[in-house]
Amino acid sequence: MTNTVLRVANVSKRFGGLQALSDVGITIDRGQVYGLIGPNGAGKTTFFNVITGLYTPDSGVFELEGKAYKPSAVHEVAKAGIARTFQNIRLFADMTALENVMVGRHIRTRSGLIGAVLRTPGFKHEEAAIAKRAQELLDYVGIGKYAEFKARTLSYGDQRRLEIARALATEPKLIALDEPAAGMNATEKVVLRELIDRIRKDGRTILLIEHDVKLVMGLCDRVTVLDYGKQIAEGAPADVQRNEKVIEAYLGAGHKTH
Numbered sequence: 224m225t226n227t228v229l230r231v232a233n234v235s236k237r238f239g240g241l242q243a244l245s246d247v248g249i250t251i252d253r254g255q256v257y258g259l260i261g262p263n264g265a266g267k268t269t270f271f272n273v274i275t276g277l278y279t280p281d282s283g284v285f286e287l288e289g290k291a292y293k294p295s296a297v298h299e300v301a302k303a304g305i306a307r308t309f310q311n312i313r314l315f316a317d318m319t320a321l322e323n324v325m326v327g328r329h330i331r332t333r334s335g336l337i338g339a340v341l342r343t344p345g346f347k348h349e350e351a352a353i354a355k356r357a358q359e360l361l362d363y364v365g366i367g368k369y370a371e372f373k374a375r376t377l378s379y380g381d382q383r384r385l386e387i388a389r390a391l392a393t394e395p396k397l398i399a400l401d402e403p404a405a406g407m408n409a410t411e412k413v414v415l416r417e418l419i420d421r422i423r424k425d426g427r428t429i430l431l432i433e434h435d436v437k438l439v440m441g442l443c444d445r446v447t448v449l450d451y452g453k454q455i456a457e458g459a460p461a462d463v464q465r466n467e468k469v470i471e472a473y474l475g476a477g478h479k480t481h
């Protein structure tokens with residue numbers, strides 16, 4: 224089996240007159256935490272959205288574990304094996320934490336989502352096993368005791384962890400985290416860092432966009448830096464941090480720094 228989990232090459236995307244991405248590519252190996260950074264408006268979210276099927280690219284080559292995939296729709300990408308979280312948390316607010324994770328699990332079950340909605344016999348049979356696994360995942364991310372709480376009643380940090388549990392429930396080949404530390408306080412960030420570290424140690428592969436450069440540098444094995452839709456650096460965090468173009472992009476006029 225190939226050691227490369229995700230290979231994306233030559234991704235371009237234009238919004239009207241704006242070239243949001245020009246020929247961007249990344250390769251993520253098994254077990255890596257891969258960071259995507261860059262100043263405001265650099266194209267990080269656009270790239271992320273293209274990889275996960277939310278935006279249709281103008282060009283690009285996409286491979287997951289050596290097999291071509293077409294990022295044409297979010298659910299297709301999820302089926303192919305990429306699970307993601309969102310910058311603006313997207314949970315089923317009035318469902319319990321446990322139910323939210325169970326929904327994530329259903330894309331990997333025989334009866335699927337439709338079976339879940341129709342409550343077919345096949346679904347009922349699977350349901351107990353799904354609930355058990357969902358509870359394990361809640362425990363894993365550290366919010367097991369909130370299983371029966373409605374998602375909207377959880378703290379911001381816990382909602383983010385719930386999103387991660389739901390993504391893990393799909394047994395993804397790659398888990399893509401969109402600004403997982405956004406809005407978190409220092410203590411929550413420490414807990415998040417430990418969680419991402421644990422997910423990696425348990426053999427998962429992670430792509431993340433993050434504004435907290437310290438977190439990225441401490442956590443990631445490799446980093447790509449985007450600026451005005453172009454890839455200006457790629458490599459180990461320590462090297463990228465010293466890169467002249469990167470320093471200029473972050474400190475240069477016209478950009479807000481984070």
Ligand SMILES: Nc1ncnc2c1ncn2[C@@H]1O[C@H](COP(=O)(O)OP(=O)(O)OP(=O)(O)O)[C@@H](O)[C@H]1O
Pocket residue numbers: 238241243261262263264265266267268269270
């Ligand atoms: N749906 C869209 N329609 C038009 N322009 C867009 C759209 N999405 C993004 N853009 C533009 O593309 C460029 C890249 O935006 P993007 O959100 O990908 O950057 P980013 O690096 O994620 O920024 P931030 O750090 O602020 O989240 C920006 O100039 C943005 O205004």
